[in-house]
Amino acid sequence: MTVSQDTLELLRDRLRDFAEARDWTQFHTPKNLAMALVGEAAEVVEHFQWLTPEASAELDDADRQAVSHELADVLLYLVRLADRLDIDLRAAALEKLAINAERYPVDRAYGRADKYTRLGTDDDD
Amino acid sequence: MTVSQDTLELLRDRLRDFAEARDWTQFHTPKNLAMALVGEAAEVVEHFQWLTPEASAELDDADRQAVSHELADVLLYLVRLADRLDIDLRAAALEKLAINAERYPVDRAYGRADKYTRLGTDDDD
Amino acid sequence: MTVSQDTLELLRDRLRDFAEARDWTQFHTPKNLAMALVGEAAEVVEHFQWLTPEASAELDDADRQAVSHELADVLLYLVRLADRLDIDLRAAALEKLAINAERYPVDRAYGRADKYTRLGTDDDD
Amino acid sequence: MTVSQDTLELLRDRLRDFAEARDWTQFHTPKNLAMALVGEAAEVVEHFQWLTPEASAELDDADRQAVSHELADVLLYLVRLADRLDIDLRAAALEKLAINAERYPVDRAYGRADKYTRLGTDDDD
Numbered sequence: 001m002t003v004s005q006d007t008l009e010l011l012r013d014r015l016r017d018f019a020e021a022r023d024w025t026q027f028h029t030p031k032n033l034a035m036a037l038v039g040e041a042a043e044v045v046e047h048f049q050w051l052t053p054e055a056s057a058e059l060d061d062a063d064r065q066a067v068s069h070e071l072a073d074v075l076l077y078l079v080r081l082a083d084r085l086d087i088d089l090r091a092a093a094l095e096k097l098a099i100n101a102e103r104y105p106v107d108r109a110y111g112r113a114d115k116y117t118r119l120g121t122d123d124d125d
Numbered sequence: 126m127t128v129s130q131d132t133l134e135l136l137r138d139r140l141r142d143f144a145e146a147r148d149w150t151q152f153h154t155p156k157n158l159a160m161a162l163v164g165e166a167a168e169v170v171e172h173f174q175w176l177t178p179e180a181s182a183e184l185d186d187a188d189r190q191a192v193s194h195e196l197a198d199v200l201l202y203l204v205r206l207a208d209r210l211d212i213d214l215r216a217a218a219l220e221k222l223a224i225n226a227e228r229y230p231v232d233r234a235y236g237r238a239d240k241y242t243r244l245g246t247d248d249d250d
Numbered sequence: 251m252t253v254s255q256d257t258l259e260l261l262r263d264r265l266r267d268f269a270e271a272r273d274w275t276q277f278h279t280p281k282n283l284a285m286a287l288v289g290e291a292a293e294v295v296e297h298f299q300w301l302t303p304e305a306s307a308e309l310d311d312a313d314r315q316a317v318s319h320e321l322a323d324v325l326l327y328l329v330r331l332a333d334r335l336d337i338d339l340r341a342a343a344l345e346k347l348a349i350n351a352e353r354y355p356v357d358r359a360y361g362r363a364d365k366y367t368r369l370g371t372d373d374d375d
Numbered sequence: 376m377t378v379s380q381d382t383l384e385l386l387r388d389r390l391r392d393f394a395e396a397r398d399w400t401q402f403h404t405p406k407n408l409a410m411a412l413v414g415e416a417a418e419v420v421e422h423f424q425w426l427t428p429e430a431s432a433e434l435d436d437a438d439r440q441a442v443s444h445e446l447a448d449v450l451l452y453l454v455r456l457a458d459r460l461d462i463d464l465r466a467a468a469l470e471k472l473a474i475n476a477e478r479y480p481v482d483r484a485y486g487r488a489d490k491y492t493r494l495g496t497d498d499d500d
Binding site: 159160163167170175176177178238 | 409
Binding site for chain 2: 042057104
């Protein structure tokens, strides 16, 4: 029986090999990778900036394909950055989910975007 | 024997439950989520903006913890956005890795950041 | 008769004095300032991410005041970055306006966001 | 004697005419313009992401020209966004400079990037 490797670990290993084969580790400081990360996230945004919220949910195939490559770029830089900082992304994400569950109790946050806005993740973590 | 769920699938499921319990799916259009994604990526950047590239690799424990939560936020919004667009992040990332391997042949890209810059992912995908 | 100084020049001079008085010029490399710039732009985005496009045009006074400070931050870092690169922002903006006028002829671009999207500024300049 | 119009007012007027001639005002909601703004700021970042801080201050002519167009794009979207929100950018920037002068007293902030980081503009305004 084959158990496939967790995606985040697989990508981490592949990215290490990729950078080492090209002697690019020297350029992959956290500072530089953080810049690359925000650049890729902004390219995701560009796909949606002139669309209505509704239209943004109904991309045609060509656009969905293009966006999937932008999302992939974000994930690749994210995984690489976490690796260079020796951060366990899975553990960090689960920890953050627990924090969010406490921060937004269902009864108080139900259906409220303003709640979300005011007490958003940006304020504290 | 228990095989743990792939991280990306686990987070996708948790985020669905989280949003549905709070009736937040209505706010989670791709357009809105793309905005949240770039906001979180920018918060990662803010941690590094006044540090030298060298210092950015030597965070103290408090900073590493703070950065780990920012990286988690990026991952959470990324997974949620991919889910709302019905995009398979694992497949997209592996596809992009294959494209990058072809785009940056080892012999031509070796040790060259300018190569990286000029033919960067931003130009085409 | 007093002619007030052009805003961009006034801010440039004030920011120079501000940085020199605090010995901060050493931190104001273009790389660092570009990071600060995108961070401030992302804070603008955060104000609008959960709002509908319509609601984004009808901020209450407290939100408008908060957003005005974020826009100010973007302008201040932009002016400082241009100064450190010895770039004339006024000339650059007028040049870009002329390029855009040629790129988007009225008869072909009229009322078309897709036009805008496909041939957007992001593609070339 | 001709007194030239303040740059920010000149650009605001030109951008109004530009959008109206193309019937693009309908797309220029603050939400959409904020997305375009962060996209342009991220394109500035991309020019510097693989450069050392030192090299980022020594662009060659072609790069300086390219960066000047990116900075122009940021300024154009910033001015347009402020106009759509009826925000006076000059007044907001001068107000923010006064706030910063109080927040970073010369004697305490002198030569300290950590000071800058910890008490940065991101925390409150």
